[in-house]
Amino acid sequence: MTASARPTIERLRIRNYRVLRDVTFDKLTPLTVLFGPNGSGKSTVFDVFAFLHEAFSTNLRRAWDRRNRIEQIRSRGTTGPIEFELICREDDGSPPVVYSLAIDEEHGVPVVVNEVVREWTPRQPSLEWRDILRFSRGSGSVYDEAAGRGTEESLDGSDLLAVSTLGQLSRHPKVAALRRFISGWYLSYISADNVRSLTEAGPQERLSETGDNLPNVVQFLQELHPDRLESILRVLGERVPGLERVESERLPDGRLLLRLKDRPFDQPIRAKFISDGTLKLLAYLTVLYDPDGASIVGIEEPENQLHPRLLYALAEEVRAAAGRSQMLVTTHSPYFADALRPEELWALYRDADGFTRNVRASDLPKVKAMVEAGGLLGALWMEGYFDAADPLRYGGRRR
Numbered sequence: 409m410t411a412s413a414r415p416t417i418e419r420l421r422i423r424n425y426r427v428l429r430d431v432t433f434d435k436l437t438p439l440t441v442l443f444g445p446n447g448s449g450k451s452t453v454f455d456v457f458a459f460l461h462e463a464f465s466t467n468l469r470r471a472w473d474r475r476n477r478i479e480q481i482r483s484r485g486t487t488g489p490i491e492f493e494l495i496c497r498e499d500d501g502s503p504p505v506v507y508s509l510a511i512d513e514e515h516g517v518p519v520v521v522n523e524v525v526r527e528w529t530p531r532q533p534s535l536e537w538r539d540i541l542r543f544s545r546g547s548g549s550v551y552d553e554a555a556g557r558g559t560e561e562s563l564d565g566s567d568l569l570a571v572s573t574l575g576q577l578s579r580h581p582k583v584a585a586l587r588r589f590i591s592g593w594y595l596s597y598i599s600a601d602n603v604r605s606l607t608e609a610g611p612q613e614r615l616s617e618t619g620d621n622l623p624n625v626v627q628f629l630q631e632l633h634p635d636r637l638e639s640i641l642r643v644l645g646e647r648v649p650g651l652e653r654v655e656s657e658r659l660p661d662g663r664l665l666l667r668l669k670d671r672p673f674d675q676p677i678r679a680k681f682i683s684d685g686t687l688k689l690l691a692y693l694t695v696l697y698d699p700d701g702a703s704i705v706g707i708e709e710p711e712n713q714l715h716p717r718l719l720y721a722l723a724e725e726v727r728a729a730a731g732r733s734q735m736l737v738t739t740h741s742p743y744f745a746d747a748l749r750p751e752e753l754w755a756l757y758r759d760a761d762g763f764t765r766n767v768r769a770s771d772l773p774k775v776k777a778m779v780e781a782g783g784l785l786g787a788l789w790m791e792g793y794f795d796a797a798d799p800l801r802y803g804g805r806r807r
Contacts, residue, residue, distance in 0.1 A: 415589050415703055416734045418504065419495035425459075426452045429483040429763040437752050438730035441737045442766075443745060443789070444756035444797040449764030450738040453756070454708050457595055457736065460492065460509075464572045464591040468511070468518050478513035483763065488512070489521045496589065503528040505540070507571070507586060519545060519566045525586060540582050543570040550574055550583060594702035594733075598691045600684035600713055609664040614698060619691045623666040623679075626694070627656040633699050640693045643725065647718050648686050684713040692722065696729040705733045711741035723747035742786030750779050755797035767796065 417436055422428040427449045433440070442450045455475075462471035475481050482490055489510040496505050505528075510521040525541040539558065541550045546566040549558040563573055574580050575587025598619035605620040611628035612621050629637035637654075645651045652671045656664050668686070669676035679687060692710060695701075707726070711719055723744050726735050739745065745753060750770035759765050769775050769785060775793050779785065792798060 414732070415496050415498050415585075417494055417496050417704070419493070420456075421491075421493040422453070422456055423491040424483045424486050424488060425456055425481060425490050425492075426483060427758065427762065427764045428452055428456070429486060431764055431766055433754065433766065435751075436734075439727050439735045439737070439748075439752045441739060441745070441748055441753050442756055443739050443753065445758075446740075448756040448758055448797070449766075450756055451708065452764070454595070454706055454736070454738055456492065457593060457704065457706055460590055461593045461595060463569060464587060467572075468520070468569055469567050472511075472513075472518040477516060477518075496586075498585075505582075505586065506537075509569075517567055520569060521545070523548075523570050525571060525583065527582070541570055541574070541580075550580055552579070553581060554579070589703055592702050593704040593706070594695070595706040595708075596692075596695060597708065598688055600687050603687045603691050604666075604679045604682075606659075606663045606665060609658045609662055613700065614702075615691060615694050619688075622687075622691050622694065623656045623664040626654055626666060627664060629694070630656060636697050636699055640690070640697050643693055644686075644690055647689060647721060651686070654690060685715060685718070688713050689718065689722070693725070696725050698733075701729065701733040703733060704736065705729065706736040708738045709740060710737065711739060711744055716741070716743045719743040720747045727752075742790050745786035745789055746784040748785050750776055750785065753785055755794045757796040765796070769794075 416438070419432070419434050419436065421432045423430050431449070442453055444450055459471050459475065462474070489512040491510045492508070494507045496507065506526045508522065508524040512519050512521050521544060523541070523543045524539065526537045527540050529536055529538045539551065542548050546563040546568060547561070548570060549560050550570070551557070552559045561574065563570060571583055571587050575584040578584065594614065595617060597617050602618040602620040603622045607621055607623050610624060611631055612624035613628055615622060615625050626637070629640070641654060650670045650672065652669045653676070654666070654668050655676065657667055659665055666679040667676035668679065668682050692707065695705060710722060714722070719741050720743055724747055726737060729735060751768065753769040754766050755769065756764055756766050772794070775788055778788055778793060788794070789797070
């Protein structure tokens, strides 16, 4: 995985993580959307990405403690470690790389039981897997590209991630690329209240998780990428008729203020007086039109505070962005689902034991046939064609 490549996840397996006792998402597409009843596990899948991102961008101990440690993380009634497996590719033509991670807890402290990176290497006359990294409890080996063999290494503690630690060294380029990939994910928890925040002046390249630096991002686009800001405003103007421009204004005290101007009026108005939906749509568009987008972008329930008629178009914007970043979205909205293809939509539901199960829409023959006949996924969902994901059912039984 080089810095210029666009790596993607092809497969994700999760074991013993809250309601995700054993869930696999295989053959992931550039756009992956999760839907299902409340409590079906959508947000938990989203949190798996957040957990891994936090563990890599800060440290494992912090991500672990924020989730109240093993008793709140491990699936109820189960034993053994929490496990994740990612199969990634640097690009469409590159061999797959597998990252496996198993974490347990001892005396309130997370312990990395196993951490493995393997690469599929073409060899004649057969294909073989080669270990790039293999660690357990703070010690193991990492492949030395220059020497062509594995070298033994030790970390300062059993709660440290080898990929995150050794990936900071230039002599391990493949491990470093995997570290950059995971630590570079962007996960959105945007709220309209945060978007209205007053911030210290100064351009910032990427929107924060909550969106509280939106004025800084607009300033960055104004100064360095005016063409991107123009595209954002064009799309926003199509969705919010009458909107003329968006600007960042520096106040005398050094703080930055976001203003929006409607065509009928002479003066722009402050963000605090703009509708929640308009501000959230602007925030989402800055993410989707990011000049240097993250490798993975996650958006949770984008329909909140947006008019239903905007959601079909927003889904199309998200799919367009999937040509630059792999997109993960959770939703309750049939209007958003109407714009999707069967291979992009996964239904999540809880079985009779209370754990999450998943099924792709394209793997449901009846749903696939209805879509081929002109049906829309959101409408089919509302009409009960996704039995397992019906919010009035639990464990396959009607409430």
